[in-house]
Amino acid sequence: MILTVTLNPAVDKTYRTGELFPGRVNRMRSVDNIPGGKGINVSKILRQYDYEVTATGFLGGYQGRWMEDQLDRLKIRSAFVQVDGETRTSMNIVADNGYVTEILEPGPHISDTQLKEFMQKFASLAEESGLVILSGSAAPGIPTDIYARLIRSASSMGKQVILDTSGELLKEGVKAAPSVVKPNRKELEYIIGRRLQDMNDIKDASSVLLSDGVGLVIVSLGDKGLLLAGKGRCLYARVPRVTALNTVGCGDSVVASLAMSMTSGADIEEMLRKAAAVSAANATTLESGNVPLKLAEEILRDIHIEEI
Ligand SMILES: Nc1ncnc2c1ncn2[C@@H]1O[C@H](COP(=O)(O)OP(=O)(O)OP(=O)(O)O)[C@@H](O)[C@H]1O
Ligand SMILES: [Mg+2]
Structure with a gap:
């Protein structure tokens, strides 16, 4: 079983309209709702490939119940800590004139008690998992060393961990030496603290993470x-x-692709080839x-893979 962590899931709402006018009444032509958040997206892809997945993190309110129902339909086992607030909505307004407007809520506040409950739940779920995936941002109230703590907890049980996040969560997280980290170029620049000019620069920056104990660094470059x-x-x-x-x-x-390769014990070349193919297909x-x-x-x- 693979465990995914989504600390701030969202109901992803996509609206369609002709044009969006700020300061006016805007009637939308249609709306679609899907369960979202990075860890949940990873879970959905793993399910497409028939992997057994458990999703954890925080859910709350009516939208939280809706999410659980949707995950149930996708045969993703949900094991979330319930919070007092309402799970957030992320709005995507797609206009015919080509503009896409995103409106993102902060998400419900997480209390110290709920955080404690989550740490315990995570430990018992990680124990019964083969691999742990930590993805995305955190809800308000969650300390920036959360991923570092989760990585240490899973690593102490001998579990492999993939980390995919940004900002301070990422910077703190890599210090706990996850098995795999997947920054994009901007995220890697943030960890290193400088602009990266070319492929050699990206390679050198990745080496710094390796020498700090990260197992593999996969940098996505659009x-x-x-x-x-x-x-x-x-x-x-x-x-x-x-x-x-x-x-x-x-x-x-x-x-998701890296996780599948890791559980099947594929070599790094195969791992990279598959990840490139799955993600390019996803872009379509x-x-x-x-x-x-x-x-x-x-x-x-x-x-095609090149050695550099
Ligand atoms: N236009 C594209 N054509 C082909 N492949 C793409 C394209 N955009 C992205 N990909 C594939 O997807 C991978 C991940 O994309 P990207 O680097 O944009 O990730 P990201 O910035 O982490 O995105 P997000 O956080 O939104 O998931 C790329 O490394 C590449 O393999
Ligand atoms: Mg990303």
Whole structure:
């Protein structure tokens, strides 16, 4: 079983309209609701490939119950700590004129008692899991060393951990030496504290994380592909040109693919090739957390790996 952690899940609402006017009444043509949040997206992709997944984190209120119901339908086991507030909504307003407006709520506040309850729940869930995935931002009230603490807890049980987050959560998290970390270029720049100019620069920055004890560093570079840095080896995967419809959440598909390769014991070259194919395929669909499986298979044959 794979355990995913989503500390601040969201009901992702996508509205469609002709044009959005600030300061006026805007009537939407349609609305779609899907369960979201990075860890939940990863869980959805793992389910597409028939992996057994448990999702944990915090849920609250009516929207929290709706999320559990949706996860149930997707056969994702939900094991969340219940909080007093309401699980947040993330609004995406897609206008025919090409503008996409996002409105993101902060999420419910997490109390010290709820945090304590979560730490205990996490420990028992991690114990029965083969791999742990920590993805995304945290709700208000959660300390920035949360991922560092979760990594130490899982590592002490001999579990592998993948970390995919940003800002201070990431900077603190890498200090606890996760098995795998997946920053994009900006996130890696944030950890290192300087701009990264070229591939060699990215390779050197990744080496710093390796020498701090991180097992593997996979840097996602948007349509430029992926770089993987491990002890003594650095590989680069170019991705083929695809018609990208929505690249939000492509990072989640990289993480899901890495997790699958880790549980099957694939070598790093295979791991990188699959991650590049699954994420490029993911870019071609509108919904995040949804991989067109056949296309991913086809793209896999076109992925070339270079040693750098
Ligand atoms: N336009 C694209 N064409 C082909 N592949 C893409 C494209 N955009 C992204 N990808 C694939 O998806 C991977 C992850 O994308 P990206 O680097 O944008 O992740 P991210 O910034 O973490 O995104 P998010 O956090 O929104 O999930 C890339 O490394 C690449 O393999
Ligand atoms: Mg990302």
